[in-house]
């Protein structure tokens with residue numbers, strides 16, 4: 271359908287956008303991923319989750335990772351966080367190899383993962399306390415970050431008293447208070463309703479604009495990826511490999527209304543092409559399902 | 575009838591109904607007991623002799639089978655002697671609720687001053703002390719061991735198979751051994767409670783620990799938490815409400831080991847009270863003692879549940895339980 275609209279190529283960039291990417295490229299490299307591979311020893315033989323992944327990210331870039339389910343997005347981000355060891359290749363952060371989790375890489379999980387036994391404020395204070403800051407300093411910082419995500423009023427609430435969107439704001443504050451070089455987010459808004467989600471996307475961009483942090487954001491929502499990202503890393507499944515690293519031609523600052531712009535639609539068309547290629551021939555058992563419709567209603571009782 | 579069934583089917587909701595049903599679950603057995611005890615034509619398989627008449631082997635306050643009583647009445651009438659007189663009664667081992675209530679009152683308000691017939695409060699206190707020490711010792715070993723087994727897979731694999739095996743050895747089987755090692759007084763009794771509780775405790779708590787959401791530990795690691803701090807700042811607080819619940823259940827199990835434990839060596843505590851009273855056929859006192867155990871156990875658990883609400887304000891399981 272997009273073809274009928276006669277879209278420009280997603281590779282066409284306006285002068286402003288091109289200049290912006292030029293500026294990004296001039297910034298120092300913060301993350302380098304080299305020939306990364308990951309195999310899991312599963313019950314039915316080894317699973318190759320990732321193969322030969324290489325890319326690099328500049329400081330304060332916003333990179334989204336998309337790909338079909340099971341292509342290894344979570345595995346990739348967990349390796350970046352240091353929660354998982356790669357089977358091959360290496361990850362360099364500021365030129366130093368990553369060997370385990372650390373406060374220089376913050377992470378936000380889909381399931382919030384707030385500590386249920388701590389109040390919102392204590393959750394945010396957790397990082398500084400673990401990294402040797404005094405209680406009063408940690409508390410002062412926590413209140414500042416809660417203010418930044420707009421949750422000062424809920425400082426003394428417990429996580430279970432908050433809505434999903436509010437919990438994710440706490441999780442973001444908790445990760446950012448450590449002033450990480452990189453913020454890793456694994457489908458952070460996946461569990462939120464559409465409206466909350468849109469609000470959180472805007473909020474995240476706002477935070478990113480004001481904080482010196484680089485974002486790696488996993489999603490399977492194409493619109494979300496285009497709306498947020500400078501570049502989109504597209505993976506393919508079985509094994510997970512890099513398909514393309516797309517520079518999003520949509521200019522900043524981003525607005526929800528841009529989702530109807532030509533650049534946006536062109537990028538989306540390209541992503542659709544990469545992620546949902548022409549449907550493979552129907553599987554045997556799929557063809558075997560042949561519904562036989564019987565009318566259970568009165569002939570006069572039509573709904574269409 | 576239909577109304578009652580409808581009420582029961584969609585009942586159980588709402589605080590008032592819940593209380594009502596809870597009270598009912600105690601009242602129903604009590605009602606059955608009252609019916610059997612106070613309605614003369616329900617059961618009452620014995621006759622309590624009030625006047626033996628001319629039957630030479632009958633005595634006042636003797637309980638005889640109903641058929642035997644009937645035979646003797648017709649025998650006496652045939653030989654024109656005085657027939658015995660009596661009232662329908664239950665066997666001696668089923669005292670009426672009133673008698674038990676009276677025994678309960680008497681045992682607590684006017685306990686026996688003699689040392690050979692133990693008093694109920696003193697016996698109970700002794701039993702509570704045994705439970706306390708047994709459970710404390712078991713927990714001091716079992717809780718850390720369980721948490722370690724649940725947190726570190728290697729540690730779990732090293733300890734759990736043996737514990738799993740030991741769990742099947744019945745605790746009372748160690749009675750003679752415990753006496754040989756620890757003497758005849760409180761030592762072996764505490765040991766039986768420990769043996770009965772400890773092994774279950776390690777396995778249950780290890781399981782609870784393993785159920786902690788893995789992402790909580792991972793989140794803590796990405797925030798810079800390392801080694802021992804993960805245990806003290808994440809694992810322990812994370813499992814605390816469930817650990818507390820486990821401990822409540824395990825405390826209940828410790829009580830079930832009490833009676834066997836107290837029979838080992840010199841009998842003591844509430845068990846001694848019960849066996850002594852049974853020997854004198856004071857069955858009302860036996861029931862009073864058994865019910866006391868129930869009240870103490872149930873009461874402790876209720877208090878512990880209340881305390882938990884204060885201790886763990888974030889725990890949803892408790893808010894709705």
Ligand SMILES: Nc1ncnc2c1ncn2[C@@H]1O[C@H](COP(=O)(O)OP(=O)(O)OP(=O)(O)O)[C@@H](O)[C@H]1O
Pocket residue numbers: 310311312317318319337338339340341342343344345346490
């Ligand atoms: N711990 C594990 N052990 C064995 N196999 C695993 C493990 N974790 C992931 N895998 C496998 O690796 C592959 C990639 O998993 P991963 O969770 O990274 O995918 P994903 O892209 O995040 O998927 P989704 O979109 O569903 O979140 C899958 O085939 C999965 O079955």
Ligand SMILES: [Mg+2]
Pocket residue numbers: 343344345
């Ligand atoms: Mg995933």
